[in-house]
Amino acid sequence: MRIALFSGNYNYLREGANQALNRLVRYLEEKSGHDVRVYSPVTDTPAFEPAGTLVPVPSVQLPFRREFQLALGIPAAIRYDLDRFAPDIVHVSTPDILDVRAQHYARRRGIPIVASMHTHFETYLDYYRLGWARPLIEAHLRAFYRRSDHVLAPTPGLVADMKRTRGDDRASLWSRGVDRDMFAPERRDPAWRRAQGIADGEIALLFFGRLVLEKGANVFAQVISALQGAGLPVRPLIVGAGPAESLFRALPGAVLTGHVQGEMLARAVASADILLTPSTTETFGNVVLEAMACGIPVVSADAPSARALVRDGVEGLLRPPLEISAYAEAIRGLIADPQRRRTMGRAARAASAGYSWDAASESVAETYRRLRRPAA
Template sequence: MGGVGRPRIALVTSSYHPHLGGVESHVRHVARELRGRGTEVEVWTVDRGEHLGVTELDGTVVRHLPTPMPARSGRALMSFGLAAPRAWKAWRSAFRAFHPDLLHVQCFGPNGVYAAALARRARVPLVLSSHGETTADDHDVFGTSALLRLGLRWAISAAATTTGCSEPVLEDLRNRFGLIGGEVVPNGVGPAPTKTSSSVLPDDLDLGDGPFVLGVGRLEMTKGFDLLVEAVAGMDPDLRVTLVLGGDGSQREALRSLGDGLGLGDRLRLVGPLDEAAVDAWMRRADVVVMPSRREAFGIVALEAWRAGTPLVATSLGGPASFVTDGVDGVLVDPVNTAAVAHVVESLLHDPARRSALGAAGEASARRYSWQAVAESYAALHADVLRPENEGAADQGSVSAGGPGREGPSSR
């Protein structure tokens, strides 16, 4: 243990600051809360070629580690053969510098493969937390990569415990990846941000006199913003509804073209990536927040809308149906049925009293999802895993020179 009764936890995440997203926000808040509880924490994340090395965020050390993976072409295999030993050396160095008692993978990808291999070599416990990467990945990486599928199965079998952000996420791990059991640890939401935003804010734009509907997230097909564009285009033109989309992604220009083709023109605003303060500012100004995902693991946007007291219309496909009470603190709808989405949003725009009731109920529901509660759930899991009777004969100093390919799925 790092000091008397103070565990050292490495949160090994698939992505982190300066990138924005649900996993990045989750890990940042969890790291801050765990540190506040006295846990010694580092964040280890994937080096995307930016070579950021060792940085610090909110007082937490962040290590950006290389995670090369083998591919099928001869050139790619040769490149992997050269890169893998250097990557493994970087992971071993990170372990020796921090000497964690436990590796906690947040969102499994190449980071999880390396963490699982390191945990086995170093004889420290492994904890996995899934954020829907097997069901809601933009590029279906687990559908195309046999290595990642095998790696996740192997890691689940080796992990001391596995959590998911919702029951549908755990159910997929059980059905396809061999998980037995599992525990739901949801996302959280904190108090309204007080920091000044560097993103585009509502006062920066002329949004006209009509109501506006807000969608926030990655501009990818899984998030269903094309469906929302179609729904808004099908609404009563006399309402003059403006649709604002916050986020970035590969579908940005396709969404712009779709909006132009459907006659939205300047009633579709793509405002780019939004930091947490900007998300909150936009939500407090919006008349309705819509989450139209084709697949959604959890939906932190729902919690952010609740915090802002703004009425929520959420997808019925996936995680939100497990915590949004339809008709009470939000409205659930199948986003593929764009006519139904249009009807629900239109009816809310015509009914201020119902919008107010949904918003107030959402604010009450948000209080159940604090980051403190999320961190407490993780801390309890860590404590249970690190009990002497569960640790076994762990030798935390034995990090060999062998690479992940020798112990992990790439050798099978």
């Protein structure tokens, strides 16, 4: 098959969504024998090399989040490239102008449209004082997903939500995977911890992912303040980069790795003691799964994405999203009980075995096959 994939950010920033898309494209081309062309904005400083053939789409910087690019449509040169490629499937992954235009392009030509859900965009607005726009965004998202022939969502709960939104059964699961050879407890490195200034008796409390407000940055900072104010030996370990970096740098004793990848990333994650993830905006939570594969117990906001991965009291602890004292008390208990931390870490590692990138990608390929038009 020939698949045209549209993305708002395929490789110029490293995020869970585009990591999943790149994994998918690599699988489709290398293991399924399909041909994929990816249409996305690009920058002069990509975060990583893209999988597949990336066709740059002209774009502009977003004014309020300047790290992001916005394509304003499909110009004639891109339409010509699409026509020459003659896709069997159009896959849209971002509900932006580019992907809406891609839907219209596919509709006019009778090409099946697959949409994949990666982000709760509507939940971002409150973090940037734009809550008044939420009804408009929600209406746009409903139209975007209903305009597609099939929707892929990353958890069973979101699949059920999407079926209700669409009013039909044309939604299915596209889960995620984890490299358990890369992300593994054996990557833990006491010497690395000491080199970062983390004492052997300190608890490295991990924040892992893009450093942005919508990931619960303010909640994390308040929990750190509560724990350190109570005299607990907590050291913030911040793995990632992003526009909210200054908030994390202000935390007493914080260790910031910046953007790291590969073995350096796995070492940093595995060298933590507890993952605290107060985000309620995830659709899946790739970073949670990677920490689990490293054998790190999780303390998380009790949000649908976390409930799909973590059983409360088994792989970690789920707490009300905005209750600082509940997070602090959960972490205090784990600090006081090293054996419970180890037991949860082993359970987290075992649970991560249920997630395979190849199996997840094959589920998408099967969806394409079901939707593909019969040969003329």
